[in-house]
Amino acid sequence: MKRLYCDLKKCQRCRRCEFACYLKNAGTDDLFAAVALAEKPVKNIDLLQVRDAALPLNCRQCDDPRCVAACISGALVIDEANGRVALDPDKCVGCWSCIMRCPHGAIKMSRGIASKCDHCAGRTVAACVDACPTGALTLE
Amino acid sequence: MADKLSCDPASCQMIDRAREAEIPLVWDRLKAQMPQCGFGTLGLCCTICNMGPCNIDPFSDERATGVCGAGPDLIAARNLARKVAAGSAAHSDHGRSIAEVLVEIAEGTAPDFAIADEAKVKRLAAEFGIPTANETPAAILKKLAPAVLAEFGKSRGTLTMANRAPQRQREIWAKLNIFPRAIDHEVTEVLSRTNMGGEGDWTSILLGALKVALADGWGGSMIATELTDIIVGSPAPVRAKVNLGVLKKEMVNIVVHGHEPLLTEAAYQVAKSPEMLAEAQAVGATGINIAGICCTANEVLMRHGVPVAGNFLQQELALLTGAVEVLMVDIQCIMPSLSDVAKCFHTQIVTTSKKAKFPDIVKHLEFEPARAREIAAQIIRIGIANFPKREKSRVCIPEETMDLVAGFSAENVKRQLGGTFRPSYRPLNEAIVTGRIKGIAGVVGCNNPKMVHDFQHITLVKELIKNDILVVQTGCAAIACAKSGLMRPESAAEFAGPGLAEVCAAVGIPPVLHFGSCVDNSRILMAAIEMITEGGIGKSLDELPVAGAAPECWMSEKAIAIGCYFVASGIFTVVGIPFPVKGSKAVEELLCDKIEGLTGGKFAFEPDPLVAARLIIAHIANQRKKLGLK
Numbered sequence A: 001m002k003r004l005y006c007d008l009k010k011c012q013r014c015r016r017c018e019f020a021c022y023l024k025n026a027g028t029d030d031l032f033a034a035v036a037l038a039e040k041p042v043k044n045i046d047l048l049q050v051r052d053a054a055l056p057l058n059c060r061q062c063d064d065p066r067c068v069a070a071c072i073s074g075a076l077v078i079d080e081a082n083g084r085v086a087l088d089p090d091k092c093v094g095c096w097s098c099i100m101r102c103p104h105g106a107i108k109m110s111r112g113i114a115s116k117c118d119h120c121a122g123r124t125v126a127a128c129v130d131a132c133p134t135g136a137l138t139l140e
Numbered sequence B: 001m002a003d004k005l006s007c008d009p010a011s012c013q014m015i016d017r018a019r020e021a022e023i024p025l026v027w028d029r030l031k032a033q034m035p036q037c038g039f040g041t042l043g044l045c046c047t048i049c050n051m052g053p054c055n056i057d058p059f060s061d062e063r064a065t066g067v068c069g070a071g072p073d074l075i076a077a078r079n080l081a082r083k084v085a086a087g088s089a090a091h092s093d094h095g096r097s098i099a100e101v102l103v104e105i106a107e108g109t110a111p112d113f114a115i116a117d118e119a120k121v122k123r124l125a126a127e128f129g130i131p132t133a134n135e136t137p138a139a140i141l142k143k144l145a146p147a148v149l150a151e152f153g154k155s156r157g158t159l160t161m162a163n164r165a166p167q168r169q170r171e172i173w174a175k176l177n178i179f180p181r182a183i184d185h186e187v188t189e190v191l192s193r194t195n196m197g198g199e200g201d202w203t204s205i206l207l208g209a210l211k212v213a214l215a216d217g218w219g220g221s222m223i224a225t226e227l228t229d230i231i232v233g234s235p236a237p238v239r240a241k242v243n244l245g246v247l248k249k250e251m252v253n254i255v256v257h258g259h260e261p262l263l264t265e266a267a268y269q270v271a272k273s274p275e276m277l278a279e280a281q282a283v284g285a286t287g288i289n290i291a292g293i294c295c296t297a298n299e300v301l302m303r304h305g306v307p308v309a310g311n312f313l314q315q316e317l318a319l320l321t322g323a324v325e326v327l328m329v330d331i332q333c334i335m336p337s338l339s340d341v342a343k344c345f346h347t348q349i350v351t352t353s354k355k356a357k358f359p360d361i362v363k364h365l366e367f368e369p370a371r372a373r374e375i376a377a378q379i380i381r382i383g384i385a386n387f388p389k390r391e392k393s394r395v396c397i398p399e400e401t402m403d404l405v406a407g408f409s410a411e412n413v414k415r416q417l418g419g420t421f422r423p424s425y426r427p428l429n430e431a432i433v434t435g436r437i438k439g440i441a442g443v444v445g446c447n448n449p450k451m452v453h454d455f456q457h458i459t460l461v462k463e464l465i466k467n468d469i470l471v472v473q474t475g476c477a478a479i480a481c482a483k484s485g486l487m488r489p490e491s492a493a494e495f496a497g498p499g500l501a502e503v504c505a506a507v508g509i510p511p512v513l514h515f516g517s518c519v520d521n522s523r524i525l526m527a528a529i530e531m532i533t534e535g536g537i538g539k540s541l542d543e544l545p546v547a548g549a550a551p552e553c554w555m556s557e558k559a560i561a562i563g564c565y566f567v568a569s570g571i572f573t574v575v576g577i578p579f580p581v582k583g584s585k586a587v588e589e590l591l592c593d594k595i596e597g598l599t600g601g602k603f604a605f606e607p608d609p610l611v612a613a614r615l616i617i618a619h620i621a622n623q624r625k626k627l628g629l630k
Helices: A016-026 A031-036 A066-070 A097-101 A127-131 B009-021 B026-033 B038-042 B072-107 B118-127 B137-152 B160-164 B167-175 B183-193 B202-232 B262-271 B274-282 B294-304 B312-320 B338-343 B369-389 B410-418 B426-434 B455-466 B475-483 B491-495 B498-507 B521-534 B557-568 B585-599 B609-627
Strands: A004-006 A046-050 A053-057 A076-078 A085-087 A108-110 A113-115 A137-139 B238-242 B252-257 B288-293 B308-310 B326-329 B348-351 B402-406 B439-443 B469-474 B512-516 B546-550 B573-575 B603-605
Touching: A004 A053, A016 A031, A016 A046, A016 A127, A016 B038, A031 B038, A066 A076, A066 A097, A127 A137, B009 B312, B072 B137, B072 B183, B072 B202, B072 B262, B072 B369, B072 B557, B072 B585, B118 B137, B118 B160, B118 B202, B137 B183, B137 B202, B160 B167, B160 B202, B160 B521, B183 B202, B202 B262, B202 B294, B202 B521, B202 B557, B202 B585, B238 B294, B238 B308, B238 B475, B252 B262, B252 B294, B252 B312, B252 B369, B262 B288, B262 B294, B262 B326, B262 B369, B274 B288, B274 B369, B288 B294, B288 B312, B288 B369, B294 B308, B294 B402, B294 B475, B294 B512, B308 B312, B308 B475, B312 B338, B326 B338, B326 B369, B338 B348, B348 B369, B402 B475, B402 B512, B410 B426, B410 B521, B426 B498, B426 B521, B439 B455, B439 B609, B455 B469, B455 B475, B455 B491, B455 B609, B469 B475, B469 B498, B469 B521, B469 B609, B475 B512, B491 B498, B512 B521, B546 B557, B546 B609, B557 B573, B557 B585, B573 B609, B585 B603
Parallel strands: B252 B288, B252 B326, B288 B308, B326 B348, B439 B469, B439 B546, B469 B512, B546 B573, B573 B603
Antiparallel strands: A004 A137, A046 A053, A076 A085, A108 A113, B238 B402
C-alpha cells in the first residue's frame, strides 16, 4: 500500500504541494479562478514545522486506522483492493469523529463533510508529487 | 509543438531547429519552472525583511499576515509599488544616459553626434524657460542639456514636461499628491516607503506607485524620446522589413539588441562607409547587414528603416540561424541565456554598457560618447573577422520577411494628416467626430512565453481595426503586428473597417501606426495632447475616445510602470497577464475599478484578445457617448 514520502533534505518549503492540492480540490488548474471562488477549497497536505525540519504531512494511511474505527456512518473504510484508507463522501454525515481521532490532524472539514488525501485517485500522478520542484515528494 | 508556442512561422522553424539541436530555449525553461509559485503569482510573497520571507495563504487563515503584521493588501501593494519603481527606473535611466550624451554634445566632447533636430531644441528650450531669440541651437543646447539632466535629481519643483498634460490631469495629480517631482526622488521614495515598517496604508502606497510611474511617462521616457529625436533625428515615415528573413546569407550580420540607441546609431553610420564595405568584401561578404531585436531595433528602424530581425521572444532564435557574426547588446530585455546559445555557433556577443555586463562574454567594448564611431567600427570589424568562421552547412535563415511602414510620431502624424504646409490633427479629429474612426487604441508591450508568441497582439489589433479603431503601437507589440503585415498601407483595405479604411486611403497611412520603442509610449501621450488641443473630442485625457492595451504583458517591470502611467493619466488600459495583485481583492478592486474615480483611468486584466477587444470597443463607444458623438 502506497504512502507519500518526503526527502526532508530536498524540501524547500515552497508549499507548491499545498497549492497543487488546493487547486485539485478546487477542481481547476486556474490559480486566479481558484482564489476567486466564494467557497474556498481545502488542502489535504500541510507543511508543518517539526523542530528544525519542514515536513509536508498528509493522511499516513495507518495500518490500524483510528478514523475508520471512529467512523459512525461507514464512510471511512479500508479499501480491500489496495489497502488504502478510503473516504466515501456520499456516506459522510459530518460528525467529525474522524477528525477528533486522527493523530496526525490529516482530516479537514470541507463543505460540511470530511476531506482527506486520497492519493489523487483518478490521476496518473498525484498533484503534490507533480508540483514538487525538487522531487522531494514520492508516492511509494 | 512549435506552433503551440508561436504563431510566427519563422519563429516556429527556429524553435524546431533548436529542438533538433537540443538547444534549450525560453519555452523549455518556462516548462521546467512550472508550476510557478502561487504566492509570487498572487503577490502574496514578501521578502522585504528578514523576519520573513513570509507568505499569505490565500485559501485559509493559517497565515493571514506576515510576521510584522502586514496583510495581503499591504504586501501586494508594496510589491507592486517596487515593481513600478523598478520599471520607471529602467526607462528613466535610459533617458538619463541620453541626457548625459546630450550634455557632452553641447560641450563638444562627443564629435560623432550632432544636433539632428534644431526645431526640437528650440521647442524644448522654450519649455524649460531658456531664451532662444537670436541664439544658435548649439548655444541653446549648452543651457538646455544640463536643464534636462537636472530633471533627474533636482531638489525642488515638479517635472517640467508633466506640465504638458491637460489641466484636468494636472489638477487630479496635484489633488492626489502624485504630481511627479525629480525622477530619482520618486524612485527613491517608493523604495523608502516600502521598507519594513514603512508605510502601512496600502492605498497611499499605490498612489506612490502612480507617482513614480508618472515620473517615467512624463519624465524619464519622454526625455529619452525627445532627446533621441534631437540627437538621432525625429522620425519620418519610412519603409522597412521585419522578421528573421532580414538576416542575409551573403552579408556580415550584426544584430543589435537592447535599448539605448546611440551606439547603434554610430554602428549604422559606420557600416555604410565605403571602407567598411571594402573590408567586408575582402572576407567574401557582399556587405554589412545591421538588424535589430527589441527597442534598439525600433529606434533605428524609426529613423533609418534599419530592418528588424524580431522581438523579445526571438532573441535566441536569431542566433539559431547560425548567421549572426556579432550580437551587440546594451541594456534591458537581454536574456542571460544568449551566451549559451551563442556558444553553439560562431556568434560573438559584445556587451557595450557599463551598466550591463554579462559573464562569459569575451568582448566588452564599452560605449563612450567621445569615441562612439571608433568603438562601433571595432565591433563591426569583429563581425567582419567572424564572417569566415561561419559554418555554412549550419546556416538556416527563415525566408519570412514582411514589409512595413514605420516612423510615425505625434509631430509627423500631424503633417501626414494635414499636409506639409498646414500640418494639423483636424482631419483625424473630424474623422473621429463623424465616426469614420471610432477612436484610437495604443497596443503596446512585451512578449511572454506564457502566451502563444505574437498571437494576442495580432488578434487584438485585427479586431480593433476591423471596428474602425486606429491603432498606434510601440515595442515588441509593434514588431509582432508588423510581422503579420498589419503595418503595410495595403492592410487597411484588407483588414480595416470601412470608416478607418477610407481615412487611411485618403491620407496614405496604414491602419496600424508604428510609434517606436517602449520609451516612445510617451509619443502616444504627446499625440493625445495634440488631439485635445485641436479640439472637439474631449478636453482631457480621460475624456478622449482612446484606450491602451498590453495584451501579452506583463513580462518586464517596465510594462507595469507604463500601464500605471497610462491609467494615472486617465486612460483605460487592458493588460493580458494580471499584475501580481490577485491575492488581494482590495488591491485588484482599486486597480480595476475604484481608481477610475480618482484618475479617470483603470485597468482590466484580460488574457483573451477578443474579449479584450470587446472591452476596448465598449469603452471607446462609451467615451463617444459621453462626448455626444454617435
